[in-house]
Amino acid sequence: MPALVLDPAGLARIARSSRRAAFYCGAVASLEGSLGRHGTRLVVRRGPLAATARALARETGAQTVVWSTSYDAASLARERRLQAALEEAGLRALAVHDAPAVTPEETAAARSDEGGAGYRALGPYTAVWEEARRPPVTGTLRFEHSGFPSDAPPTPVEFGAAPLAEEPSEGRALGALDTFLAGPALQYRTARNIPADESTSHLSADLSFGTIAARTVVARTDARLRDAFLLSEERLSLETFRRALAQRDFFLQLAWFFETEPDQSLQPKMRRFPFLEGHPALDAWREGRTGYPLVDAGIRQLRATGWMHPRVRLIAASFLCFDLGVDWRVGRDAWERDLVEDEPALANGNWQWAAGVGADLAQFPRIYNPRKQARAFDPRGTYLRRWIPELATLPDAELVDPSSSARRAQIALPLFDGSTYPAPVVDHEEVAREFLRRYVEFVSRPSWRGF
Numbered sequence: 424m425p426a427l428v429l430d431p432a433g434l435a436r437i438a439r440s441s442r443r444a445a446f447y448c449g450a451v452a453s454l455e456g457s458l459g460r461h462g463t464r465l466v467v468r469r470g471p472l473a474a475t476a477r478a479l480a481r482e483t484g485a486q487t488v489v490w491s492t493s494y495d496a497a498s499l500a501r502e503r504r505l506q507a508a509l510e511e512a513g514l515r516a517l518a519v520h521d522a523p524a525v526t527p528e529e530t531a532a533a534r535s536d537e538g539g540a541g542y543r544a545l546g547p548y549t550a551v552w553e554e555a556r557r558p559p560v561t562g563t564l565r566f567e568h569s570g571f572p573s574d575a576p577p578t579p580v581e582f583g584a585a586p587l588a589e590e591p592s593e594g595r596a597l598g599a600l601d602t603f604l605a606g607p608a609l610q611y612r613t614a615r616n617i618p619a620d621e622s623t624s625h626l627s628a629d630l631s632f633g634t635i636a637a638r639t640v641v642a643r644t645d646a647r648l649r650d651a652f653l654l655s656e657e658r659l660s661l662e663t664f665r666r667a668l669a670q671r672d673f674f675l676q677l678a679w680f681f682e683t684e685p686d687q688s689l690q691p692k693m694r695r696f697p698f699l700e701g702h703p704a705l706d707a708w709r710e711g712r713t714g715y716p717l718v719d720a721g722i723r724q725l726r727a728t729g730w731m732h733p734r735v736r737l738i739a740a741s742f743l744c745f746d747l748g749v750d751w752r753v754g755r756d757a758w759e760r761d762l763v764e765d766e767p768a769l770a771n772g773n774w775q776w777a778a779g780v781g782a783d784l785a786q787f788p789r790i791y792n793p794r795k796q797a798r799a800f801d802p803r804g805t806y807l808r809r810w811i812p813e814l815a816t817l818p819d820a821e822l823v824d825p826s827s828s829a830r831r832a833q834i835a836l837p838l839f840d841g842s843t844y845p846a847p848v849v850d851h852e853e854v855a856r857e858f859l860r861r862y863v864e865f866v867s868r869p870s871w872r873g874f
């Protein structure tokens with residue numbers, strides 16, 4: 424009997440982004456529709472997870488309660504309470520890894536010599552992941568018709584959100600995946616670096632809410648790779664796309680094996696690095712007004728659509744952590760309010776990675792120069808003009824550094840559409856040098872090695 428327990432803590436998390444809430448409600452409605460076609464009904468219950476699920480199990484006479492596990496510390500703590508409550512009531516509790524394509528246990532099994540621990544580095548993890556993945560198990564599920572009472576399903580209105588024009592569903596997500604694999608995926612190696620094209624898969628929200636399974640994405644990518652007529656560059660692109668799914672599983676297993684506290688950096692030695700909690704330019708970063716067009720374009724894309732191109736995410740995160748010296752958690756929490764996808768393990772893992780405090784600690788932090796990145800990956804300024812209309816009429820050569828053209832013309836920045844574009848909030852070269860100086864000083868302290 425399929426059931427959905429709407430726990431107040433889970434609902435509060437969904438409610439933090441109205442776009443996310445609308446997507447979630449749409450996904451639940453679509454699940455209800457598909458269960459209806461299988462002759463059953465989703466039973467919704469509202470209340471604290473452990474007590475509500477246990478009461479429902481008793482009411483229905485269930486012997487076993489199975490759920491898809493989460494990968495963030497707060498939800499895992501709730502699930503541990505659920506397991507204890509069910510076992511105390513003499514019921515069987517079974518948490519399954521439904522989100523990843525390859526479960527944490529399957530990859531960890533490859534290191535049984537080290538007690539089956541997880542991986543902290545992506546390279547060795549991916550090699551094992553490639554070997555461990557298997558075709559999805561297929562079969563037919565039979566449901567009992569459920570006549571048990573149900574609470575109201577979640578609706579966008581409840582979260583003050585508008586319903587989405589196109590309801591998320593498994594059919595829509597599979598269609599999007601097939602369209603992607605038929606064309607854009609064959610150029611993915613380039614597309615993942617070119618923000619103007621927006622031709623990565625855009626599957627993150629569907630993966631996060633389960634309207635498509637990572638196993639399905641990997642299986643269909645493998646099937647596409649069996650096409651004998653692929654060019655070698657197309658094959659490499661499909662393999663790179665499949666590795667993006669491995670990276671997703673990597674961060675899920677990292678959260679599963681290593682995340683004991685939601686807000687701790689993975690690298691113990693970096694936990695004391697003096698990142699700042701605030702900065703005079705923090706609001707400018709949050710609002711896309713730093714005066715660095717690529718950073719601002721990315722943030723404005725996120726605020727307008729609930730999604731940001733992957734390459735620009737790295738550059739905007741680097742700017743916050745290294746140019747402004749602000750803690751990665753501040754950035755993660757700011758984006759969480761706008762992103763549609765809801766994957767705390769991926770947000771934590773990627774933010775820590777970008778800040779140089781997570782997996783694969785490099786010798787030096789990877790500080791991106793936002794102007795060089797814009798020249799390299801948006802040479803015609805298509806992306807910048809799309810998201811920063813104030814700069815639309817600037818010539819290509821001046822676009823990445825509009826303040827220099829303003830200086831030359833001795834004018835305040837362009838007033839093309841009545842709004843001005845701000846001067847840079849910091850001098851990138853100067854602050855990046857200063858950050859590196861502080862970083863090197865920190866890691867050279869004798870006490871650092873003692874952690």
Ligand SMILES: Cc1cc2nc3c(=O)[nH]c(=O)nc-3n(C[C@H](O)[C@H](O)[C@H](O)COP(=O)(O)OP(=O)(O)OC[C@H]3O[C@@H](n4cnc5c(N)ncnc54)[C@H](O)[C@@H]3O)c2cc1C
Nearest residue numbers: 623624625626627667668670671733736737740769770773
């Ligand atoms: C600072 C920062 C924060 C991020 N925060 C999130 C987040 O909160 N939620 C989230 O889902 N992703 C996050 N990402 C990862 C990645 O940017 C997004 O998954 C991707 O942009 C989603 O777009 P897409 O579906 O078109 O991706 P594609 O490039 O088409 O990739 C397909 C899928 O692979 C997975 N994937 C791709 N890149 C990564 C990656 N770096 N890490 C883990 N999985 C990946 C995603 O599930 C993605 O949907 C973040 C990246 C950075 C640098």
